[in-house]
């Protein structure tokens with residue numbers, strides 16, 4: 001049985017958020033005394049350098065509250081996170097965390113040094129290179145933001161752990177695991193490794209920022225902030241994601257890290273083994289949360305690997321000349337080499353025969369200048 005604490009929290013007020021997180025930790029049965037003099041990792045979502053109001057990154061008040069709570073028990077706190085390809089320190093600053101890191105004397109890890117996390121029981125990825133800093137810690141406090149995701153439909157507790165891998169190695173994973181199913185299985189191998197693969201085992205606690213989430217075409221600035229009014233706390237990432245997805249009325253069957261996660265059984269194996277404490281899920285449910293338009297039914301479209309067939313069915317990323325600044329972030333992150341310079345045009349050139357529809361370009365574009373255009377036969381596919 002996994003307990004997930006659902007707390008009502010309508011604003012980013014330090015006192016209120018701290019109280020909600022403390023209640024959540026108590027409700028899931030976590031004793032803060034365990035943290036005494038331990039080395040604790042804080043793992044927010046810092047996808048890219050954007051203002052907190054864009055709801056792309058973990059809000060600084062959630063980060064501050066968790067850091068203050070931990071600081072009462074240990075001085076040994078380290079922030080470990082890897083933005084997609086932006087440098088970490090400017091990202092911390094833009095996301096509003098720099099003052100908190102300084103005030104609370106939080107170490108910022110060098111994420112570029114890596115070590116191999118070995119997990120022989122993984123389905124496919126038995127060795128994964130992650131930031132070495134994770135090997136030294138005793139606890140990982142994962143602080144995901146509740147967001148939609150163009151490729152995986154939803155991103156939360158399991159997906160936020162992808163940031164344990166440094167920089168561009170993340171987007172390159174899309175080439176070895178190009179379908180949502182393969183990619184979700186990879187994420188679960190990583191999650192299993194973080195739970196069971198360290199010689200010095202770590203405890204993972206998840207504190208989700210769902211005060212304001214991101215709907216529409218997330219997880220980057222193309223998504224739209226959406227007030228949800230919740231803080232969710234748990235120690236089983238799959239169970240917490242199940243509660244979060246239900247809270248915003250998304251289709252659980254499309255979240256393959258949940259459906260496959262139940263089958264893995266690293267924690268709970270079904271919704272029957274999840275107990276929600278605190279507020280009632282039904283009372284807090286959001287009924288008008290907008291899903292991403294890129295994702296159809298999980299797994300169905302992805303046998304369509306032929307570029308021609310894919311172009312007919314699967315939405316493609318199309319840059320808009322009215323907003324594009326030719327920064328070429330999209331080109332730098334594209335794992336398929338499908339984007340080249342504008343060469344006289346107002347936007348970069350996209351080769352849709354090469355494009356694997358990972359939507360890394362969309363999530364990285366700082367101007368939200370990339371739209372999704374439906375394939376001409378998209379209407380034939382189930383939603």
Ligand code: SF4
Pocket residue numbers: 319320323324325326327328329330331347348364365366367368369370
């Ligand atoms: S990332 Fe966005 S703004 Fe930058 S070149 Fe690509 S489409 Fe244009």
Ligand code: SF4
Pocket residue numbers: 317330333334335336337338339350354355356357358359360361362
């Ligand atoms: S063009 Fe965009 S969606 Fe296509 S492979 Fe490159 S990054 Fe992924």
